[in-house]
Amino acid sequence: xxxxxxxxxVWTVPVxxxxxxxxxxxxxxxxxxxxxxxERAVPPSIQRNLDRxxxxxxxxxxxxxxxxxxxxxxxxxxxxxxxxxxxxxxxKEHFPVSLKLGLFAMxxxxxxxxxxxxxxxxxxxxxxxxxxxxxxxxxxxxPNFLISTxxxxxxxxxxxxxxxxxxxxxxxxxxxxxxxxxxxxxxMTVFARIVRxxxxxxxxxDYIRTAKAKGLRWRRVVGVHVLRNSMIPAVTAAAPLLxxxxxGSFIVEFIFGIPGIGRYFVNSITGRDYSVTMGxxxxxxxxxxxxxxxxxxxxxxxxxRTRDARA
Amino acid sequence: MRNRSIVRAGxxxxxxxxxxxSSTAATGKFGQSQKAGVLRMSIGAEPPSLDAGLAxxxxxxSILFNLMDPLIRxxxxxxxxxxxxxxxxxxxxxxxxxxxxxxxxxxxxxxPTTAQDYxxxxxRTLSSALGADYAYQFFGVKGAEAYNSCAGGKDAKGNACDExxxxxxxxxxxxxxxxxxxxxxxxxxxFIQQLSHTSFxxxxxxxxxxxxxxxxxxxxxxxxxxxxxxxxxxxxxxxxTKNTKWRNAGSVKLKRIEMQIITDGTTAENAFDAGNIDLxxxxxPPSDIPKYKKLAGGSRNGALGPAGKAIQIDPALGTYxxxxxxxxxxxxxxRRAMAFAIDRKAIAKYITQTxxxxxxxxxxxxxxxxxxxxxNSFMPAxxxxxxxxxxxxxxxxxxxxxxxxxxxxxxxxxxxxxxQAFWKGIGITASxxxxxxxxxxxxxGPPPNSDVxxxxxxxxxxxPDAYNGLVLWTCDSGNNNTNWCNKKYDSLINQATxxxxxxxxxLLYQKAESILTGANGDLPIMPIYxxxxxxxxxxxxxxxxxxxxxxxxxxxxxxx
Numbered sequence: 001x002x003x004x005x006x007x008x009x010v011w012t013v014p015v016x017x018x019x020x021x022x023x024x025x026x027x028x029x030x031x032x033x034x035x036x037x038x039e040r041a042v043p044p045s046i047q048r049n050l051d052r053x054x055x056x057x058x059x060x061x062x063x064x065x066x067x068x069x070x071x072x073x074x075x076x077x078x079x080x081x082x083x084x085x086x087x088x089x090x091x092k093e094h095f096p097v098s099l100k101l102g103l104f105a106m107x108x109x110x111x112x113x114x115x116x117x118x119x120x121x122x123x124x125x126x127x128x129x130x131x132x133x134x135x136x137x138x139x140x141x142x143p144n145f146l147i148s149t150x151x152x153x154x155x156x157x158x159x160x161x162x163x164x165x166x167x168x169x170x171x172x173x174x175x176x177x178x179x180x181x182x183x184x185x186x187x188m189t190v191f192a193r194i195v196r197x198x199x200x201x202x203x204x205x206d207y208i209r210t211a212k213a214k215g216l217r218w219r220r221v222v223g224v225h226v227l228r229n230s231m232i233p234a235v236t237a238a239a240p241l242l243x244x245x246x247x248g249s250f251i252v253e254f255i256f257g258i259p260g261i262g263r264y265f266v267n268s269i270t271g272r273d274y275s276v277t278m279g280x281x282x283x284x285x286x287x288x289x290x291x292x293x294x295x296x297x298x299x300x301x302x303x304x305r306t307r308d309a310r311a
Numbered sequence: 312m313r314n315r316s317i318v319r320a321g322x323x324x325x326x327x328x329x330x331x332x333s334s335t336a337a338t339g340k341f342g343q344s345q346k347a348g349v350l351r352m353s354i355g356a357e358p359p360s361l362d363a364g365l366a367x368x369x370x371x372x373s374i375l376f377n378l379m380d381p382l383i384r385x386x387x388x389x390x391x392x393x394x395x396x397x398x399x400x401x402x403x404x405x406x407x408x409x410x411x412x413x414x415x416x417x418x419x420x421x422x423p424t425t426a427q428d429y430x431x432x433x434x435r436t437l438s439s440a441l442g443a444d445y446a447y448q449f450f451g452v453k454g455a456e457a458y459n460s461c462a463g464g465k466d467a468k469g470n471a472c473d474e475x476x477x478x479x480x481x482x483x484x485x486x487x488x489x490x491x492x493x494x495x496x497x498x499x500x501x502f503i504q505q506l507s508h509t510s511f512x513x514x515x516x517x518x519x520x521x522x523x524x525x526x527x528x529x530x531x532x533x534x535x536x537x538x539x540x541x542x543x544x545x546x547x548x549x550x551x552t553k554n555t556k557w558r559n560a561g562s563v564k565l566k567r568i569e570m571q572i573i574t575d576g577t578t579a580e581n582a583f584d585a586g587n588i589d590l591x592x593x594x595x596p597p598s599d600i601p602k603y604k605k606l607a608g609g610s611r612n613g614a615l616g617p618a619g620k621a622i623q624i625d626p627a628l629g630t631y632x633x634x635x636x637x638x639x640x641x642x643x644x645x646r647r648a649m650a651f652a653i654d655r656k657a658i659a660k661y662i663t664q665t666x667x668x669x670x671x672x673x674x675x676x677x678x679x680x681x682x683x684x685x686x687n688s689f690m691p692a693x694x695x696x697x698x699x700x701x702x703x704x705x706x707x708x709x710x711x712x713x714x715x716x717x718x719x720x721x722x723x724x725x726x727x728x729x730x731q732a733f734w735k736g737i738g739i740t741a742s743x744x745x746x747x748x749x750x751x752x753x754x755x756g757p758p759p760n761s762d763v764x765x766x767x768x769x770x771x772x773x774x775p776d777a778y779n780g781l782v783l784w785t786c787d788s789g790n791n792n793t794n795w796c797n798k799k800y801d802s803l804i805n806q807a808t809x810x811x812x813x814x815x816x817x818l819l820y821q822k823a824e825s826i827l828t829g830a831n832g833d834l835p836i837m838p839i840y841x842x843x844x845x846x847x848x849x850x851x852x853x854x855x856x857x858x859x860x861x862x863x864x865x866x867x868x869x870x871x
């Protein structure tokens with residue numbers, strides 16, 4: 001297992017170098033000047049000072065080398081647009097916000113999604129199953145921005161006297177509930193559907209019949225044999241979902257006015273804030289790589305067969 | 312058993328994150344309910360920089376103007392006469408400006424703000440190392456451009472230069488602690504008004520030395536104005552508190568200003584409707600503007616509606632215009648025809664909806680001398696299709712298929728679609744090409760990409776003199792994307808820089824404006840409307856105004 005982890009960690013280095021190179025090339029391919037924010041032209045002499053200050057006057061491979069060196073020393077450089085901030089500042093200040101929102105969203109997605117899937121599968125083709133899957137499927141079809149807007153309209157404007165939810169911001173625990181619901185909604189439906197599907201499959205297995213035949217209590221059969229074996233697809237889905245959730249959702253953060261990293265990421269691209277775009281991309285790559293690694297390790301616990309194959 | 316303990320450990324970890332996270336989030340909570348003396352408002356963007364040398368945008372400048380005591384304040388519009396601020400008086404002699412500073416302007420720590428503070432700050436802005444976008448605000452000062460262009464021992468042309476010598480040669484000198492002398496390259500009669508721009512605010516040297524790039528953070532920032540920077544959570548909120556030791560603190564009624572950074576119009580509208588903010592400067596989606604107009608009885612300037620909410624419209628110094636690539640649309644009569652086919656009134660009434668004024672000429676009517684300058688301009692408010700057809704019939708080789716370039720924004724698309732329909736009436740088929748903002752700016756040049764026939768842009772004035780807008784259309788201007796160049800026009804603009812007498816200068820502007828938009832003018836551009844500023848304000852807020860140069864002065868605001 002340790003050998004496996006070490007090998008995976010070593011492999012992240014070329015992956016990250018490639019991510020940097022590709023982002024770097026793509027960023028320079030889209031035209032536009034990071035320093036011209038409004039229609040006001042930047043005089044040539046001032047453009048020259050700015051290019052000099054941010055090394056944009058150097059050939060691309062030198063810039064790339066500078067950047068790789070920066071990443072290696074955990075210095076992601078200055079923001080070209082937020083002139084008094086470095087990329088490290090931006091990540092330090094805004095990533096925890098997205099992380100927290102993503103975790104809240106994940107918690108409620110798991111807490112509601114998994115039981116919904118489990119009970120739908122156990123009560124297949126019952127009224128409960130139809131109602132739950134109807135809710136899940138229709139919910140899956142609704143986009144984030146619509147759910148966010150509806151939540152705000154009803155809970156923060158119309159019924160604010162009763163609920164007391166603010167319309168935006170992130171001050172106090174109250175403010176986190178609506179955005180977490182909006183963000184966690186889609187993963188919740190994903191979990192419910194995956195768990196239901198894999199439960200139904202597991203219930204057909206021979207070993208379940210054997211367990212029943214040898215007279216185990218049904219609760220024990222479900223609890224030990226069915227649940228554990230049905231969780232693998234959910235865990236597989238959870239890693240990218242978690243990555244996606246904590247990476248920050250531009251839409252939910254934008255609508256709820258939450259200062260997360262997702263908003264910065266999108267704004268940095270439209271603003272041609274090269275260093276911020278690169279910095280956040282690198283950070284997100286690391287997160288996704290780590291999340292996948294964690295899942296692979298978890299597999300080993302849930303399904304010993306995969307452990308043997310890798311050893 | 313092992314699995315269970317893993318699950319338990321995981322849950323404990325998650326709970327720990329929640330508890331720790333929640334306790335940090337609970338500090339510095341903003342008020343949900345109204346309180347007298349506290350203004351709760353939304354701003355539309357995170358201020359990109361509170362460094363006076365680096366700030367270029369209206370959000371940063373509106374905040375800086377309340378943290379600082381500007382040398383010059385501008386009086387009420389449209390004259391916007393310069394009034395004493397941190398400068399008690401001034402003397403202008405030719406190209407030399409002498410400012411006498413007040414002795415009671417103090418940094419928040421009690422130290423006086425002196426002439427040396429200004430010399431330090433302005434030379435810092437001009438230094439190539441800072442890389443200030445707005446260093447060109449100082450380019451009217453003798454030696455400033457040369458110093459700014461000298462970077463790493465080489466000037467813009469690659470010749471050797473001596474940065475220290477050039478720094479010494481810049482025409483910004485402290486004669487003594489309270490006297491500042493500025494030597495300009497020419498008389499530039501608007502310079503005193505220009506001093507009201509953010510770029511001319513000082514920075515506090517000890518703070519810059521101690522904190523470097525971080526001197527703008529709350530706790531590090533040192534100002535000398537009526538409000539202090541109490542907190543700044545990036546991309547979330549700022550709080551300003553009254554500086555009780557400011558020289559004129561007795562007249563300041565607000566105790567605290569809470570600014571939430573809300574970029575989305577719908578979010579700001581929700582916060583305003585729920586009563587969480589008293590002032591929405593972010594805006595609302597265009598489809599909801601009529602709702603607020605109804606609430607406000609449809610009237611202007613803070614008339615209040617039955618629900619106590621109102622839309623407040625203040626005039627701005629700015630012009631929304633379409634420019635021609637005169638290389639592609641070379642016949643002036645075709646340009647005239649296209650300008651006459653447009654119904655500016657309908658655009659203002661049905662699309663922009665917030666009191667925009669159909670533009671008669673390029674210079675906004677709200678600027679000092681505006682009506683005189685635009686006297687000969689002849690952009691019609693309502694469309695005159697028959698006149699437009701007359702013009703069109705005079706065109707030998709009309710270009711009937713044109714490409715209209717705009718940047719991607721719902722309002723621009725709506726306006727372009729309307730104009731496309733107006734042009735259809737004179738036999739011109741326009742295809743609208745939409746680009747993303749930064750790509751668009753690069754595409755326009757100057758010189759513009761040859762595919763551009765017509766493009767959209769706007770201009771918001773930096774200082775309240777018509778020069779600031781008219782200079783755009785000189786041959787070498789970096790903002791002249793039309794390929795149009797007229798030596799006579801250039802000489803008129805150049806002459807204006809040397810004409811201190813206001814009435815004489817206005818006549819020069821009138822001649823220049825006639826070349827642009829007069830009956831016999833070249834029409835390289837066709838102005839559409841003059842901008843307005845729109846905010847949504849609750850009835851408990853008094854005295855709020857967006858100045859024509861887009862700043863807010865919170866010293867005049869009160870909340871009951």
